[in-house]
Amino acid sequence: MSFSAIAKRSFSSAQFRKPVIALMSGSTREGSVNTQLIYAAEIVAKGLGAETKVLDLGNYDMPVYNQDFEATSGLPKAAQQLKAELESADGWIVASPEYNGFVTPLLVNALTWCSRGDPDGEMYATFKGKSAVVLSASPGAMGGMRSLNPNRELLTNLGVSVLPDSVAVGGAFGAFDDSGTLSNDKQKAMLQAAVEKLYYQGRDVANREATCNMIKTHLVGQYGEAGVA
Ligand SMILES: Cc1cc2nc3c(=O)[nH]c(=O)nc-3n(C[C@H](O)[C@H](O)[C@H](O)COP(=O)(O)O)c2cc1C
Incomplete structure (x- = not known):
């Protein structure tokens, strides 16, 4: 048989079951090109058959991480909610603007809070067994690519398997067409390849x-x- x-x-x-892919932008700016890139990636992931959820960091209001605050008040509700959303996904796509050659403080803060609050002996529980793809976009020619390595390094330090594929979209103010996909064929193919690898990884994890x-x-x-x- x-x-x-x-x-x-x-x-x-x-x-x-279908893999669930969570997508998160390190910018909440109105018209953010990184958020646009997240939605372009979501189109690809949905096309492959994934379930998707875009996590808007603007909906997770957290103070700047402070260990004294945590000691007295514990994890903010928003951090607990973000942790739960991330944990319930099989793979993540994380796009960040390049701010001075780094990822945004917003993204670092959110991930820092998510690295806390686990039971004893279960450090980084939110990140365990997760795979991710990192992306960036910038109006500049280099596409904010200097944010990719810090993004990759931070996630790797937390225990995430970050896939080798990544995409940096340069000239991003004019990079998306009316349907929300990337206009440039080469960039489009790179995004497709990166999301595809994450999809197959996520499908294995899910099943x-x-x-x-x-x-x-x-x-x-x-x-x-x-x-x-
Ligand atoms: C504090 C700050 C630092 C920035 N540093 C860089 C940089 O190092 N490289 C770059 O390409 N763009 C840089 N930019 C410009 C951003 O790429 C641009 O504002 C972009 O639109 C931000 O991404 P978003 O549209 O997703 O919010 C910086 C912007 C700000 C506000």
Whole structure:
């Protein structure tokens, strides 16, 4: 019996699910080109079959991180909500403007709060097992590309597997067409490739348990013996 026949016979589709991709812009500026890039990436992710959720940092109002504040007041509600949203996604797409060669304070602050508040022994729980793609956009020619490495480094320090593909969109004030996608074919292809890799990674993560169960139960048995099916 073929693998797909076993899958059809033995598993309801409820056990397998679409990957959920969370998308977040490091800018809340009205007309932000990084937010536009996030929506362009969302179009690609949806086209691949992902479920998506755009997390607008403007909806998560948090004070600048301060350890004394945390000690007396704990995690702000907004940080708890953002953590929960990020945790429930299988992969993340994070775009940030380049501010003085770095990512934005808004993004650093949000991620700093999200790095806190886990039970003892579970540091960085929000970030565990997550994969991400980092993006940037700028009206400048270099597309804010100096923000990519700090973005990558910060997420990696927190335990995220940041995929090698990234996209920096230069001349971003004129980079998007009316439908919200990138007009430049080369940039479009790079975004497609990056989001595709994240989608497949996220799909594996989302269905890892169901896939392992199917293989164990129907293909090789609990202890690896062949021919159980
Ligand atoms: C504090 C600050 C620093 C900036 N530094 C850079 C920079 O280093 N490189 C760059 O390309 N643009 C820089 N810019 C310009 C931003 O790329 C531009 O404002 C961009 O539109 C911000 O992204 P957004 O449209 O997503 O908000 C800076 C802007 C600000 C406000």
